[in-house]
Amino acid sequence: MSTITDANAAREPERVWGQHQAALLFLQAMLADPKVRLLRWLDLACGRGQIVSNLPRALSLSARSKLHYEGYDVHLDYTREVESRVSQMSLRSYKCEIGEISNFHKIYQTQKFDFVTFINAAHELRPNDLALVFSEGISLLSSRGQFFGYDVESPNPMELGAIPWARDEIGEILKAICREFGVPQYQPEISWWPHQSGTAWSLHVNRAHMHCAVNELSKRRGSAREAAMKTMRNLLEGKLASVKEQLIVRTHGPLKAEGDDMEARRRLLNDYWALSHVLAESAESKKDSPRKR
Numbered sequence: 001m002s003t004i005t006d007a008n009a010a011r012e013p014e015r016v017w018g019q020h021q022a023a024l025l026f027l028q029a030m031l032a033d034p035k036v037r038l039l040r041w042l043d044l045a046c047g048r049g050q051i052v053s054n055l056p057r058a059l060s061l062s063a064r065s066k067l068h069y070e071g072y073d074v075h076l077d078y079t080r081e082v083e084s085r086v087s088q089m090s091l092r093s094y095k096c097e098i099g100e101i102s103n104f105h106k107i108y109q110t111q112k113f114d115f116v117t118f119i120n121a122a123h124e125l126r127p128n129d130l131a132l133v134f135s136e137g138i139s140l141l142s143s144r145g146q147f148f149g150y151d152v153e154s155p156n157p158m159e160l161g162a163i164p165w166a167r168d169e170i171g172e173i174l175k176a177i178c179r180e181f182g183v184p185q186y187q188p189e190i191s192w193w194p195h196q197s198g199t200a201w202s203l204h205v206n207r208a209h210m211h212c213a214v215n216e217l218s219k220r221r222g223s224a225r226e227a228a229m230k231t232m233r234n235l236l237e238g239k240l241a242s243v244k245e246q247l248i249v250r251t252h253g254p255l256k257a258e259g260d261d262m263e264a265r266r267r268l269l270n271d272y273w274a275l276s277h278v279l280a281e282s283a284e285s286k287k288d289s290p291r292k293r
Ligand SMILES: C[S@@+](CC[C@H](N)C(=O)[O-])C[C@H]1O[C@@H](n2cnc3c(N)ncnc32)[C@H](O)[C@@H]1O
Pocket: 002, 003, 004, 007, 008, 009, 010, 044, 045, 046, 047, 048, 049, 050, 051, 072, 073, 074, 075, 078, 099, 100, 101, 102, 118, 119, 120, 121, 124, 125
């Protein structure tokens, strides 16, 4: 399994998290269209169903009766929990699949979704898998489909092995993906959110704004993933060099760096481990993969 041990999916049924509220507002707006009779939602890395706990309060019965929910996660106990929860919610239909994120596209490749969510999970994935989620997740969108992604820039409390992605980096990755999809004029909006516990980004892709033919994205999704992986590798190498430099200054520098508390040092060490580990892993897997002729 490629998950990180420190990560876990929370479940607090009485609480509504801001990121889930934002996603549900997109869903509500789409379901309000009287022309929409069926709306297909794919929730990648769905966890224990924190977002679906809100459905009965956020959506009317008539809106829920148009909704097909599909959850995907690597943990069997999580997907079981989600299935049992959504079975009580008068949805049109629902299904959960268990699997590594590196395989999700094989299950859904012949399907289209009107809504794809990927919330609070980017920092837990290997970069190649994150590239897959973005490229394949977007290519699965129907002509009116929307993709909503959200994650913290750096988890708090820290999680060993978590990859920190900043808002601007997510923007760079999406720019590379859109270029490869043949829609360089489209720049998805990436927002930045300061919360009490740390900062976060959110990403919204609207398929209608891509203005390209129905099958165009499916045809180009492989090269979109490659472009995302290349961009991510460059970003990760740059981040590792910067973290290393900051640690060297703290180790040998003549003066204590401003704001250099134990928390900042721990975060740098944590990032150093996550970045060097993931880059070493990716170099290793490149060595093992058969050479292209
Ligand atoms: C922090 S939880 C977020 C859950 C949910 N999206 C939410 O917002 O409440 C991250 C989820 O990603 C899933 N996950 C992490 N790595 C994965 C992988 N390699 N393949 C599939 N799921 C993975 C975990 O099992 C976990 O449920």
